[in-house]
Amino acid sequence: MGSGLFLHQLGKTEAASQHFARAGELSPDDWTIRRGSMPIQGQNPMGPEFFELFKDWEARGKTTHATMAAERSS
DSSP: OHHHHHHHHTTOHHHHHHHHHHHHHHOTTOHHHHTTTTGGGTOOTTSHHHHHHHHHHHHTTOOOHHHHHHHHHO
């Protein structure tokens, strides 16, 4: 999220949006990236965008940091 936030602070919102989108693609189950960047992008982290994110997460099996760590160690 660092590059996206930096670009956003510089007023380069289109470039920032691209970074946020790519970060979400690379780590779709990382709530810090996906939900944490919503307010910066003008989205309500408890609004419709969040509920779409939540439905997507549920459809992928509700992966958590614990389940990702367990998969890496096996």
